[in-house]
Amino acid sequence: MEQLGFVRKVVEDKAEVEVRRISGCGGNCSSCASCEVKHVTVFLKNNIGAKEGDLVEIKAMPKKVLKYTLIAYMVPFIMLVAGIVLGVSYFQSKGVESYEMYGFGVGMAFLAVSYLIIKLIDRYIGKKDETVMEMTRVLK
Numbered sequence: 171m172e173q174l175g176f177v178r179k180v181v182e183d184k185a186e187v188e189v190r191r192i193s194g195c196g197g198n199c200s201s202c203a204s205c206e207v208k209h210v211t212v213f214l215k216n217n218i219g220a221k222e223g224d225l226v227e228i229k230a231m232p233k234k235v236l237k238y239t240l241i242a243y244m245v246p247f248i249m250l251v252a253g254i255v256l257g258v259s260y261f262q263s264k265g266v267e268s269y270e271m272y273g274f275g276v277g278m279a280f281l282a283v284s285y286l287i288i289k290l291i292d293r294y295i296g297k298k299d300e301t302v303m304e305m306t307r308v309l310k
Contacts, residue, residue: 171229171230171232171235172227172228172229172230172306173189173190173227173228173230174189174190174225174226174227174228174309175187175188175189175190175212175214175225175226175227175228175305176188176223176224176225176226177220177221177222177223177224177225177226178211178222179222180216180220180221180222183215183216183217184213184214184215184216185213185214185215185216185220185226185305186211186212186213187211187212187213187214187226187228187305188209188210188211189209189210189211189212189228190209190210191208191209191210212303214228214301214303214304214305215301215304215305216305217304217305218305218306218307218308219308220305220308224308224309224310225308225309225310226305226306226307226308226309227305227306227307227309228303228304228305228306229303229304229306230302230303231301231302231303234300234302235302238295238302241288241291242288245284245287245288245291246281246284246285246288248284249280249281249283249284249287250277250278250280250281250284251277252277252280253273253276253277253278253279253280253281254273254274254276254277254280255273256273256276256280257269257272257273257274257275257276257277258270258272258273259273260273260276261273
């Protein structure tokens, strides 16, 4: 997965790069308001000697992108479903009248905990200094 980025700032061995998100249809269709493409700012290791104002090619490692996407979406989903199932089962076995509502509340609590888990995973990955994207060459 290759993208283009614009180097905004270089500090020591890191570069602040503005990357334009690529939408499924290319982002230029006038029939759809959801195609508005936003910029994302990322900090990348400047191993190619890019300077401020350079246009650079950025390569993302597909396996790592998929891994982190699964973590970001599946951990909350699994925690929500597990919380609802466990909560409904528990409150139904105790004979609570509105066991569905309480089960949903437990699911929401599990969902909140899942975001804390993701935050911990994010910190762990940050400490490993694992790169998902890297600059491959300067274009301009």
